[in-house]
Amino acid sequence: MPDLALQAPFSEIRHSPATQNLCGIKQGFRTFVHLFEYMIYPIVALGNPVLKERAKEIDLRMPELPALIEDMFETMYQASGVGLAAPQIGKGIRLFVIDAEPMDEENLKGAKMVFINPLKIEENGTPWPYEEGCLSIPGIREEVKRPEKITLEYLDEKGEKHKKTFEGMLARVVQHEYDHLEGKLFIEYLSPFRKKLIQNKLNDILKGKAKADYPIRFALQTKR
Numbered sequence: 198m199p200d201l202a203l204q205a206p207f208s209e210i211r212h213s214p215a216t217q218n219l220c221g222i223k224q225g226f227r228t229f230v231h232l233f234e235y236m237i238y239p240i241v242a243l244g245n246p247v248l249k250e251r252a253k254e255i256d257l258r259m260p261e262l263p264a265l266i267e268d269m270f271e272t273m274y275q276a277s278g279v280g281l282a283a284p285q286i287g288k289g290i291r292l293f294v295i296d297a298e299p300m301d302e303e304n305l306k307g308a309k310m311v312f313i314n315p316l317k318i319e320e321n322g323t324p325w326p327y328e329e330g331c332l333s334i335p336g337i338r339e340e341v342k343r344p345e346k347i348t349l350e351y352l353d354e355k356g357e358k359h360k361k362t363f364e365g366m367l368a369r370v371v372q373h374e375y376d377h378l379e380g381k382l383f384i385e386y387l388s389p390f391r392k393k394l395i396q397n398k399l400n401d402i403l404k405g406k407a408k409a410d411y412p413i414r415f416a417l418q419t420k421r
């Protein structure tokens with residue numbers, strides 16, 4: 198049973214802005230118009246316990262997995278992100294998607310990928326700094342040092358197993374998203390001094406006083 202097979206390659210199911218407006222309206226008919234509509238999830242913000250937990254392995258027979266993957270891509274594009282991990286939409290499962298092509302770096306061409314049940318094999322190379330941001334921590338960008346390379350074992354959206362080493366900016370995106378599955382956020386790498394400097398902003402996010410230009414669910418915001 199091709200449980201993980203998508204009905205069509207991602208490149209064929211990208212849609213025009215007009216169809217995007219249908220999101221969430223006709224969910225009941227999803228099975229029939231599956232290729233033409235998506236659900237945009239709100240991003241869960243810092244303070245939500247799901248972001249602090251180690252995400253659980255996915256049962257590959259999960260029937261809603263192909264649709265969830267598509268929805269995660271759409272949610273990520275809507276928020277102008279280059280990576281999105283399932284805990285960021287409130288799902289504590291080992292799944293993340295990336296599409297780092299908008300970052301316009303040579304080694305990122307064709308960098309649209311799905312990682313199911315990834316496992317870190319090793320990280321190595323000289324740590325280098327880069328200013329990171331996170332959709333779950335809006336308005337904060339801070340420099341984080343990470344090793345140059347990361348090697349992961351994972352399944353793709355077709356259920357095929359890979360063992361791959363990522364380098365440079367692509368490694369950076371993968372490392373950030375992988376951390377989400379381990380319940381770790383990039384601000385945990387900051388020095389106590391840097392963290393103190395942004396503490397007020399973090400408190401605002403915790404209290405739901407921050408702003409984001411995409412749908413976001415703050416920890417203290419009551420569920421709508």
Ligand SMILES: [Zn+2]
Nearest residue numbers: 330331332333
């Ligand atoms: Zn993040």
